[in-house]
Amino acid sequence: MAPDEASARVRKLTQECVDIVRTILVARREMGKLHDPSLREVHLPRASEEIGAILALTESATNDIMLAAEDMMSIDFKNPELAAEIVNDQCMKIFEACSFQDITGQRISSVLKTLQLVEKKIEELEGAWSGASSSIRASEEVPVDPDAALLNGPALDGEGIQQDDIDRLFA
Amino acid sequence: MVDMKMPILIVDDYRTMLRIVHNLLAKLGFTDIDEASDGSQALAMMKGRDYGLVISDWNMQPMTGFELLKSVRADQHLKATPFIMVTAESKVENVVAARQAGVNNYIIKPFSAAVLKAKLKTVLGEF
Numbered sequence: 001m002a003p004d005e006a007s008a009r010v011r012k013l014t015q016e017c018v019d020i021v022r023t024i025l026v027a028r029r030e031m032g033k034l035h036d037p038s039l040r041e042v043h044l045p046r047a048s049e050e051i052g053a054i055l056a057l058t059e060s061a062t063n064d065i066m067l068a069a070e071d072m073m074s075i076d077f078k079n080p081e082l083a084a085e086i087v088n089d090q091c092m093k094i095f096e097a098c099s100f101q102d103i104t105g106q107r108i109s110s111v112l113k114t115l116q117l118v119e120k121k122i123e124e125l126e127g128a129w130s131g132a133s134s135s136i137r138a139s140e141e142v143p144v145d146p147d148a149a150l151l152n153g154p155a156l157d158g159e160g161i162q163q164d165d166i167d168r169l170f171a
Numbered sequence: 172m173v174d175m176k177m178p179i180l181i182v183d184d185y186r187t188m189l190r191i192v193h194n195l196l197a198k199l200g201f202t203d204i205d206e207a208s209d210g211s212q213a214l215a216m217m218k219g220r221d222y223g224l225v226i227s228d229w230n231m232q233p234m235t236g237f238e239l240l241k242s243v244r245a246d247q248h249l250k251a252t253p254f255i256m257v258t259a260e261s262k263v264e265n266v267v268a269a270r271q272a273g274v275n276n277y278i279i280k281p282f283s284a285a286v287l288k289a290k291l292k293t294v295l296g297e298f
């Protein structure tokens with residue numbers, strides 16, 4: 001290989017390396033804009049806790065419903081009035097237990113929001129890596145609605161206040 | 172004494188919850204119970220009928236129970252309607268905000284028939 005040709009190839013390879021490094025640096029800078037610690041530190045742990053709470057609540061509700069059914073199965077129907085009263089009471093317990101559906105629905109909605117956030121971040125990262133840097137922007141600020149801050153959904157264990165505390169506030 | 176025939180409006184976006192509260196109220200002896208699936212439907216119903224009590228969830232779309240409460244309290248004709256919030260929202264700031272907006276009582280979900288009855292007695296009197 002002639003010295004000039006070798007020198008040209010070295011220059012070309014060097015330039016390609018520089019271009020690669022530049023691309024990596026740009027992608028890294030753009031991805032840095034997407035860094036959102038709240039996803040790992042807040043949203044994902046919260047979603048995990050919500051799923052745990054769903055499992056506990058459905059187990060508890062199932063247990064309550066089965067207990068009510070077992071109580072009805074053991075009724076002595078020789079006393080119809082007492083039997084009717086027990087059936088009525090146990091049916092009410094079943095209704096109360098079924099309220100788990102509302103709570104789990106709200107918890108699942110909360111988990112779904114986290115999944116949508118993860119999906120959005122992945123899309124943004126894909127955009128950053130494919131060089132579509134012009135379309136990248138950090139998560140947009142949403143106008144704050146003061147009432148929206150009060151929509152937190154069901155509390156986890158240890159959060160929120162209990163009915164007794166509320167009763168004292170209204171006493 | 173409480174008029175057990177007075178119309179009661181329950182508001183929740185979960186059909187299951189409407190059925191639960193409806194059945195609990197029926198079990199307690201109330202006979203005239205209407206249902207709405209969000210605040211705006213409830214408000215429209217309240218403008219067409221005088222309700223003796225509203226029992227509302229908080230977290231609904233498009234109009235939340237909190238917005239319904241504020242609308243009711245801002246309406247000259249509706250503002251005296253007893254209003255109980257039944258919700259999973261159990262943060263102190265929620266309870267305080269609801270209280271400041273004029274809610275008569277506040278029940279945390281999930282709740283029992285006994286708790287509902289106790290709050291009804293607090294708001295409506297003995298029955």
